[in-house]
Structures are given as structure tokens and as C-alpha cells.
Amino acid sequence: MSTSATDCGDSSYSLVLCGKSSAEIEIAKSLKDNNTLKFLDNNANVSITLHSEKIDKHVNQETFDIGFFMNSLSTSQFGRLFIYSQRLPSTHDIVSLNFSQLPIGSVCLADVQFNGRGRSKNVWESPKGCLMFSFTIQVEDGRTVPFLQYVVSLAVTEAIKDVCHKNGLPNLNVKIKWPNDLYLNALKVGGILCTSTYKSKKFNVSAGIGLNIDNENPTTCLNSALRELSSGSYKFRREDVLAAFFNKFEELCNTFVQQGFQPLEELYYESWLHSGQRVIVEEKNGDQVVENVVTIQGLSSSGFLSAVGDYSEVCELHPDGNRFAFNNSKSLQPSWESNDAVFVHMDFCDYHLPSGVNSSCDLFGCGL
DSSP: OOOOTTOOOOOOEEEEEESSSSHHHHHHHHHHHOOOOOOOTTOOEEEEEEEEOOOGGOOOOTTTOOOHHHHHHOOOTTOOOEEEEEEEEEEHHHHHHHHGGGGGOOEEEEEEEEEEEEEGGGGEETTEEEEEEEEEEEEEEEHHHHHHHHHHHHHHHHHHHHHHHHHTTOOOOOOETTTTEETTTEEEEEEEEEEEEEEEEEEEEEEEEESSSOOOOOOOSSHHHHHHHSSSOOOOOHHHHHHHHHHHHHHHHHHHHHOOSSHHHHHHHBBOTTTOOOOOOOOETTOOOOOOEEEEEEOOSSSSEEEEEEOEEEEEEEESOOOSSSOOOOOSSOEEEEEEEEEEOEEEESSSTTTTTOOSSOOOOOOO
């Protein structure tokens, strides 16, 4: 749900630090003992506890089971240093502000966040029932940075498949809506946000995910969709999905770093909504706005959409800054040309939401 940046509640919260191995546990201990973690609000009252010191008998059952997550994790890098809070302004701020002192792959998760980030500086309040986390990635080749959000998106969809397969469940067909949204049964259930900085000839990327696991409002969630397909007692847990995500992401990321995105393209296209879709592109020509219909072919070499017109002309499509529409209403956003790239607000001709649902606004707050 969208909220104002000032609607942040009080500035007191607690963090629990945990490591997978003795090396990560020692880093967690050092972060606590030296009190070196940075926060956006310098006046915030923050308490830090090591998971090994935490007394669990008074912990609410709705909180995240860190031990279960760690036992399910099989990575060598990602997810192994874990920062947890029941309530935070933003998980993304934690990993971004502390990038240099956290091992690559460190993750921060919150049960609830009240000042999360969305696209175009949107601010989101995210309630319980959502899997909300941010983690760190580092790459050297700047040309690969635009594709990282696609690797993250693909890892989410593949992780959900893995959880379903592991538990003998029917597959939930979660799809990727370019560039960074996740849809289930034509409703938004999640989104991805990646931000980056350049330092010491490396790109430091903070990746964040919001995924609606168990909150049916305002659209749907994984468990709601699962109930429609299965009469069993299993329910998706954040711990299961998070561990499956990092297990899958590490595998995909290793392929991506070594070979580029091409080996992942076929799997990515199987998981997205757009192959062969006809879209209306609004292009500004002087004082007039000209509408053209093009067909999406895939991703361009620079990570945007590649499309072809009715006369075989090829264009590269860029988002208009905040949204794409999934209906056939006319765009109110201007478009323009720059360096042969067409910046567009897109209206999808071949895909329609259920009656009464208009996804040209963000239906699910997945700020990070």
C-alpha cells in the first residue's frame, strides 16, 4: 500500500543477526560488538541481537524461523549472513547503506516495513504475510547490470516451482511482467527492485524482492491460489520460499556471470508474459502523438524490449518511468525518441485483466 514518506511510525526497532557458518557468525558478532551498522535515521533507537543469544520462548509464532531457513539453505555465498527484523523502515536501506561492510550475498528481511521503496520513488507500507527482503550482489561488467533484475525475477519463479515440486503440489504459474513485476492469475503478487552504485571498478547492486505469500489483500497471494488448486494442508512459508530462492539464484547467477544472459533466455521467456504480444506504442512526433502497433520479440542486447512493427521495422522499447498497462486504455504518459530508442507507455492489446481490475496502478505494494 502506498504511503507518504513521513508516515513512518516510531523509530525504534530491533535486528537479529545470524550466520550460516562460523565465518558468517563471526562477522555478525563483529557487526554487533563494534556497532558499525548504519541507518538512514541517525536518531533511530536500534537494538541488535545475535540469533545464537536470542531466547525464543517468547517469540510470536508468526515471526520468521531463522533456524529453519538456514537449515534449508545450500548456497556457498548468498543468504548466509542474515539480518532479520520484525519491523523496519526499509530492508533495502539496510543493505545499501552497509554494502561495504557486509559479505556479498548478505540479506535483510522484515516481517513488516513502513517506508519501503518502489519505482519512481514511490513509498510503500508492506504488511504481514509478504516476503520482503533485500540482498547484495557485485559484478564487474556494467553491461550485465540491467539483466540482473531478470535473473532475480527468474529465480523467484523457479523457486516457487521448486517448492511446489518438493511438496507434491500443483505448480503455481507465476509469470514475469517486464521489467520487474510478478503476476499470478492476471494479478500482481510481487515485484523486484535493483539499485546500483559504482565503486573501485565494481558495480554494487542491492536487489530487493516483495512477494505476497499469505495476504489476500489487495489482490491475491500464493496461498490463496494454492487453495484453489489443492485440498492439502500445505501452506507456503516465507522460510521455504526464501531458501529456495537463494538456492536457485546462486545457480542462475553463476551461469549468468560466466556466460551472460543468453543461456537463461529460453527459461526466462517461458516465465514471462510478453512473447508475441501486440502492443500500442505512443511516439511523439513534433506536437502530435502517433500510435503504432508493434510485436514484442524478446529482450534487446541492452536489456530493454525488442519489438518489430508491421513493416519489419525494429525498435527498442523503454518503460515510461513508473508503469506499463495491461489493458487497452489510452496512455496519458508522453513518449519521445532518443538515440533510436522509443520511450513508451505500453498498452497490451492481447492480454486483458478480469473485469473491474486495472493494473495501470500498482496493485501490490512491494517496496523494499
